[in-house]
Amino acid sequence: MNLQVGVKVFLRNEENKILLLKRSLEKYGKTQGSWDIVGGRIDPGSPLMENLQREVREETGLEITSIPILIAAQDIIPNAERHVVRLTYTAHTQGEPALDLSENTEYKWVTLKELQEETDLDVYAKGVADQGLFSL
Numbered sequence: 001m002n003l004q005v006g007v008k009v010f011l012r013n014e015e016n017k018i019l020l021l022k023r024s025l026e027k028y029g030k031t032q033g034s035w036d037i038v039g040g041r042i043d044p045g046s047p048l049m050e051n052l053q054r055e056v057r058e059e060t061g062l063e064i065t066s067i068p069i070l071i072a073a074q075d076i077i078p079n080a081e082r083h084v085v086r087l088t089y090t091a092h093t094q095g096e097p098a099l100d101l102s103e104n105t106e107y108k109w110v111t112l113k114e115l116q117e118e119t120d121l122d123v124y125a126k127g128v129a130d131q132g133l134f135s136l
Contacts, residue, residue: 002082007052008039009068010090017109024105033122052089061098064091072128088128
């Protein structure tokens with residue numbers, strides 16, 4: 001079985017709204033939720049925070065402006081060949097995203113309530129949001 005580690009972040013702006021990205025259908029196809037938070041797989045051998053910063057920068061052009069706080073660890077086992085451990089953080093940023101359109105086609109800033117009411121949210125991000133593991 002192939003083990004992978006991913007890092008994700010509930011990235012919040014100055015208004016405490018959370019950034020959601022709409023996944024590219026070309027790259028991701030049909031997934032369990034079109035909207036997701038920023039993140040991706042780590043590069044083995046490099047520190048988690050460097051990977052988190054890199055993913056934020058690559059996907060949005062933004063920088064993390066606070067110390068990221070780990071709020072969840074999830075097992076994702078989509079099949080018998082792959083197991084992903086997903087570490088989810090919360091952190092702050094400033095400005096507006098400049099998307100890498102090969103990965104994500106749209107973005108929106110949402111309140112915690114709007115996040116929890118989003119019906120097309122990534123199933124793992126929704127699991128963390130629904131558990132109330134972070135407060136705004």
